[in-house]
Amino acid sequence: MSVAHSLETGVLRRQDPELAEILTGELERQSTTLQLIAAENFTSPAVLAALGSPLANKYAEGYPGARHHGGCELADMAERVAVERAKALFGAEHANVQPHSGSSAVLAAYAALLRPGDTVLALGLAHGGHLTHGSPANFSGRWFDFVGYGLDAETGLVDHDQVRALAHRHRPKAIVCGSTAYPRHLDHAFFREVADEVGAHLIADAAHPIGLVAGGAAPNPVPYADIVCATTHKVLRGPRGGMILCGGELAERVDRAVFPFTQGGAQMHTVAAKAVAFGEAATPAFSVYAHQVVANARVLAAGLAAEGLAVSTGGTDTHLITADPAPLGVDERTARGRLAAAGLVLDCCALPGGEARGLRLGTAAVTTQGMGEREMAWIAGLLGAVLREEAGGRAARDRVRELTGRFLPYPG
Structure with a gap:
């Protein structure tokens, strides 16, 4: 049954025609215009099916085997599948698939590694840095002292000399490599080298390229970064949400930063949809x-x-x-x-x-x-x-x- 047909003839059309009309209108908009927004994609019907599954009803605070609610046996299975698939897909020792968004993943990464007032080096907002990279309107700019590096005005590439100079001058607790609008591959090995020179953690915000990484079309930041934050939509073609990848030594800190520090119960239907997307991304x-x-x-x-x-x-x-x-x-x-x-x-x-x-x-x-x-x-x-x-x-x-x-x- 097609997406349009299920909306036109399904229970939503009968019970709430006003919302059904909005949803069918959105399907029409997506189907008749060119979606060239870099952060958007179309999920598969299988991902959509998981999003509309009975797991949407399940409260599952905590992690598999240690939930705060009963009846989580199958929810645990779904999350374990998502975690194992993410680890295998990206070669990570640990994966947390609960973040509700890319911003939530970055917030948890900061919570795992930093304390309020710590200095962080990241791409400046005026050069393509994300809101979570120090915007004064965002928690990041209010809680941490961000220093922004920039792009070379002539080449448009990251100014490596400036990154190194700023790192040695400000001695940040963490360095963030990632952007909302950088069309070239980032040199993760360089950022790792600079982070080691100044004793900083390296956080890779791979929200945009992570789907290309999954398909072998972009370099993998996992071997270089202490923590990799990403979204599961965009090129990865999964549901809207986030994830965190890290080494085993940071697993407990990352998990506690997600729950209970920054989030409550996981959206288990979204976690299941992430598992579907990871499975699809592992195919030729x-x-x-x-x-x-x-x-x-x-x-x-x-x-x-x-x-x-x-x-x-x-x-x-x-x-x-x-x-x-x-x-x-x-x-x-x-x-x-x-x-x-x-x-x-x-x-x-x-x-x-x-x-x-x-x-x-x-x-x-x-x-x-x-x-x-x-x-x-x-x-x-x-x-x-x-x-x-x-x-x-x-x-x-x-x-x-x-x-x-x-x-x-x-x-x-």
Whole structure:
């Protein structure tokens, strides 16, 4: 039974038609527009099935074998499967699959390693650092003393000399490597070396690349970092949630930082869905998918450059692209709105240098739909035409509908 059919004819349609209409409308939106947001993807029907399973009813505070509620025997089995699959997938000694989000995972990592007031070195927010990397609006910026390193304004790459100099000057308790908008692979060995030089813990925030790591299309931070934080959606194609990977020596500290310090009961239906996603990510088909994601991103980046956008770092190693539409005479907000009207959905982000802002695109979702390099070249051409106002309105929207109609996220 298709996703649309289950919504149209199922119990939700009968019991709550208002919400059913909203959900079917969202399915229609996802199916008729191009999802180019780098942090989004389409889960498999199997992951969706786990999310809607009876485990949604189960309260399971604690960990397998040590719950605060009865009746957790099968919940324990589901979590153990998720943990073992995550450990095998990423080569980690320990995995905690309970974090509700990537931010929750980072919060727990800080709680395991730091105390309020400790100094942390992380990518500056104006250069693509995450909210949890020191934003004053976030717990991280309020509880810890963050020092931000930056990107080279010319190359758009992490300024390694600055990282080392700041680390030796400020002697942070932890160094964070990770970004919301960095299109190249991070040098985890370098960050490990600097962390060791100053006696700091190394935390890898791998929320974006972890799915590529699972598919063998990106380097694995696990051998280098003390703690790896990640999301289970994005390229990994699982449910919205987080996880933590670490060595055995930090396992107890990490587990206690998740529960009971930062969270209560685990969302067991989400944990089960994570287990499904980890199982899918261990297959040869997922490896093919991950490498196609990168191939598509490189073609899309080259196409955007050919259309006149300034592509950061000259391209990408990952699923993610950042580009400045200014050479086409349009700012990032106007560009995002114009593209959204044409059915191309994407984000804005900080650009190298820390002052300008541009567009952030990703190829995970469209690759899940089965699109390849030919479609990426087509998308780049349409995006350029829309920004130059050579295409727009109903004509551009119809062209997007024609493409998405051939690559449905949930066929049938």
